[in-house]
Amino acid sequence: MxxxxxxRLEDLGxxxxxxxxxxxEAAALTLHEPxxxxxxxxxxxxxxxxxxxxxxxxxxxxxxxxLIAGGMGxxxxxxxxxxxxxxxxxxxxxxxxxxxFLLQAVLQERLRYAREMLRKTxxxx
Amino acid sequence: xxxxxxxEYQVTVxxxxxxxxxxxxxxAQAKQASASLESAKSSGSQAIPIxxxxxxxxxxxxxxxxxxxxxxxxxxxxxxxxAFVNMVQTVQALTSLMKALKASTAAASxxxxxxxxxxxxxxxxxLAIAAGALIYSRIQSMxxxxxxxxxxxxxxxxxxxxVPNHRVYSxxxxxxxxxxxxxxxxxxxxxxxxxxxxxxxxxxxxxxxxLAQKIRRGG
Numbered sequence: 542m543x544x545x546x547x548x549r550l551e552d553l554g555x556x557x558x559x560x561x562x563x564x565x566e567a568a569a570l571t572l573h574e575p576x577x578x579x580x581x582x583x584x585x586x587x588x589x590x591x592x593x594x595x596x597x598x599x600x601x602x603x604x605x606x607x608l609i610a611g612g613m614g615x616x617x618x619x620x621x622x623x624x625x626x627x628x629x630x631x632x633x634x635x636x637x638x639x640x641x642f643l644l645q646a647v648l649q650e651r652l653r654y655a656r657e658m659l660r661k662t663x664x665x666x
Numbered sequence: 667x668x669x670x671x672x673x674e675y676q677v678t679v680x681x682x683x684x685x686x687x688x689x690x691x692x693x694a695q696a697k698q699a700s701a702s703l704e705s706a707k708s709s710g711s712q713a714i715p716i717x718x719x720x721x722x723x724x725x726x727x728x729x730x731x732x733x734x735x736x737x738x739x740x741x742x743x744x745x746x747x748x749a750f751v752n753m754v755q756t757v758q759a760l761t762s763l764m765k766a767l768k769a770s771t772a773a774a775s776x777x778x779x780x781x782x783x784x785x786x787x788x789x790x791x792x793l794a795i796a797a798g799a800l801i802y803s804r805i806q807s808m809x810x811x812x813x814x815x816x817x818x819x820x821x822x823x824x825x826x827x828x829v830p831n832h833r834v835y836s837x838x839x840x841x842x843x844x845x846x847x848x849x850x851x852x853x854x855x856x857x858x859x860x861x862x863x864x865x866x867x868x869x870x871x872x873x874x875x876x877l878a879q880k881i882r883r884g885g
Contacts, residue, residue, distance in 0.1 A: 557693035561686030568679040577677065604679040612672045625671035632673075643675045651677075658679070 560662070567661035569603040571654055577608050580646035585610070586630065591617040595624045596643075608643050 578598035585593045595615035599607045611627025633639030808814070808822060822828070 554693045554697035557689055557696055560689035560693075561682075564682055564685050564689070568682060572677070572679065601676070604682065606677045608675045608677060610673050623671060627671070628673045643673060647675050647677065654677075654679075 563665040564658070564662050565603070567658045567665060570661055571657045572600060572604065572606050574654070574657065576650045576653055577606075577646045580650050581608055581610070581642050584640075584642035584645045586640050586642070589617055589619045591615060591619075591624045592627055592630060595627065608647060610643055 575598050578596060581596050582593055585596060587593050592610060595612055596608070596610045599609060601607055610631065611624045613623045613625065615624040616622070617624055629637065631639065631641050631643060808826075
């Protein structure tokens, strides 16, 4: 990545003052990218596809988002019951090993978000 | 029930406050640097004091630059943030040096050139100002001419002549003013057979006279 910007020394102070705003905007824009969602879906074990279909990425604020799986609004087509087992699949039970598909996605993609925020900030300056 | 049915990971962007504070601090330092350079341009003084702190500041500046470069190369945002904070601290440490900077207009222009050739990283820009200040704080004047007393950077002008050290012989002890004598050499003399010590010394004394005569005649 190489971004070139020429700034007159006299304008440098003003340019730097704009950086906080640009960092904030870059962070908000970057959180719209659904990379963690895609990664979680790729890590999720699939039987009927109900759990996979329940994974979602929700924006909670300009700098906050949530990666969610399961919920009462999602129905398993085989059992006809809600997808209320996401936690057990994710964290494991005494009879079943953990398959932390959300955690894996967060760990894998968090640096990608950080890099993208940095890139967007540099582009904006 | 809904809470237990779902599993959720919250993702929050942190560190924005620290980055903003660092940027604001850098902005204040940049304004101060700009004012210092403007002042330097208008004063145009040649004499620049070298501050004792400059060596340490130069080391810090180099480390911060290396850190920032690595962060850019590796695209490591956390490292970039640390490098940025270090750079801001370095710039703060150099503030006194910036105030002392009294470079010529040419030096200030060169500092501007350093700025414009920097590519890619806005957080390196205040560092470049500091580096420019350091470089020009080390340029010494030879306005009055004379012997170069210590190794370093000097501001020279068109048509001034610099004689290499191995060709300079100063005879300040013979007269009240410094006089420079051109010397040639070294001259290697080889003998076909091993000479006696007296014979060799006599031959060398004769050679000195012959060379002196040749040089005086422009030979």
